[in-house]
Amino acid sequence: MTEIIAYTLMGIGILFDFIGCLGLIRLPDLYNRLHASIKCVTFGTCGIMLGVFVKHGFSDIGIKALVCALFLLLTAPVSAHAISRAAHLAGVKPWEKTVCDHYEKDK
Secondary structure, eight states: OHHHHHHHHHHHHHHHHHHHHHHHHHOSSHHHHHHHHHHHHHHHHHHHHHHHHHHHOSSHHHHHHHHHHHHHHHHHHHHHHHHHHHHHHTTOOOOTTOOOOHHHHTO
């Protein structure tokens, strides 16, 4: 039963990673691509890591998977914010159909 749950979590994680990769290809500008890649790949990779933990339990592999998932959950949003803020300060313009620009208000 635990293998079914583990493989389901891994499958959902792979699906999220795939959707994040499609977002990198299909979306129009840096900010939208960054949003798609960080959200989807973070949840996807954490899903895969949780599946590995469920499959292996509290062994060396399972604990390492949990630590990797925790590290990813803590660092990915911060790095995405830093990248988008740096891109905005460097002058990278959003897509012309962007409705609002919250960084523009901070200037």
